[in-house]
Amino acid sequence: MGARVRLTAAERGEEVLRAAVQAFGASGYNGTKTDEIARLAGVSQPYVIRLFGTKQQLFLAAVQTVCDTIEQTFRQAAEREPTLASLGHSYNELMAERELLLVLLHGFSASGEPAIGDVVRERFGGIYRLVREVTGASPEEARVFLSTGMLLTVMSAMQVLGPDAISLPWADEISATFHDPED
Amino acid sequence: MGARVRLTAAERGEEVLRAAVQAFGASGYNGTKTDEIARLAGVSQPYVIRLFGTKQQLFLAAVQTVCDTIEQTFRQAAEREPTLASLGHSYNELMAERELLLVLLHGFSASGEPAIGDVVRERFGGIYRLVREVTGASPEEARVFLSTGMLLTVMSAMQVLGPDAISLPWADEISATFHDPED
DNA sequence: CCTAGTTGTAATCCACTGATAACAAGCTTG
DNA sequence: CAAGCTTGTTATCAGTGGATTACAACTAGG
Secondary structure, three states: OOOOOOOOHHHHHHHHHHHHHHHHHHHHHHHOOHHHHHHHHOOOHHHHHHHHOOHHHHHHHHHHHHHHHHHHHHHHHHHHOOOHHHHHHHHHHHHHOHHHHHHHHHHHHHHHOHHHHHHHHHHHHHHHHHHHHHHOOOHHHHHHHHHHHHHHHHHHHOOOOOOOOOOOHHHHHHHHOOOOOOO | OOOOOOOOHHHHHHHHHHHHHHHHHHHHHHHOOHHHHHHHHOOOHHHHHHHHOOHHHHHHHHHHHHHHHHHHHHHHHHHHOOOHHHHHHHHHHHHHOHHHHHHHHHHHHOOOOHHHHHHHHHHHHHHHHHHHHHHOOOHHHHHHHHHHHHHHHHHHHOOOOOOOOOOOHHHHHHHHOOOOOOO
């Protein structure tokens, strides 16, 4: 098969991780086969396992990078303007790569698995704290902000929002309420 | 094994369905084995399959009943008082049986499966419409209402809310913002 | 250039899981 | 009570999917 390139384990690991985010985002923790991830990464399935030890550890790694990205996005938005509105605007960037937020959603869903629940609780709490810190929002303001994010994420999962979305009257109606009058 | 009782297929089907809601709510679509449902219902695994044809059809049936219950709860709340606050209050009843809302969440997560996505989109849209109709809320008001519900559901999935919840500072802080001043 | 470490694969395993088939037991209706 | 439908089980299958092992190929350093 085509030009085979040898990478260091760390580099290949990053590629596999990217593939894992795509795959887990699309099909969830239990619904994703390590084999799909391997094919996405252009690597054999056993090697995926060797690089990360376990499917669960790979999923956790995916959740971690996704949360890192979310936090980084929020931090950058706060640098430009430390308001909830600014962070809210940056949500569009996150939604652009649909899988990011979906991985987090699948993390919530898989919280029954103790090892996963631990990480998800920790990271979601961290995001809540970050939002409050960088914007100075009250607990209630931060809650409303995160609520909105959850609805957006869920609608993204239902494929009624974002690129390649299915257009439905109710979904369009809800979407319309997000657009600020001016921009 | 104890006193075996023979039920009609319809009756047994309802029992299995109740078990399915519990199991799917706890472990999700892909994470739940038909065998667990069978044991919960006190029935053999093949019989579960015969009653519903397919694991997927059983999951869809679970989603349908859950949505029926949610709609019924909202309708009753609206009968008492047709306001969003009233429906919001009735959310506590729904949260009392943790699995109900979690089944819906797992439905969102499994929306990648076309057959599941179709049902979930249809039912969630129906709930949105119902909320608007019985309360006269604007699209934006309804959106905020559903957003809040999504956050509650997600926190329930993370096990930081509801009965047998893990107590965490950030979660308690968010929870506190829900309590109305008076009651 | 040769030895040792690293990157990667192929082959295979084995446990699991949804589904099917064959059969047993119970109810009911003429 | 015999025939036939319904309820339910046991046995079993066939496919899958994560993980392990053994091996191949490349690379670097002395």
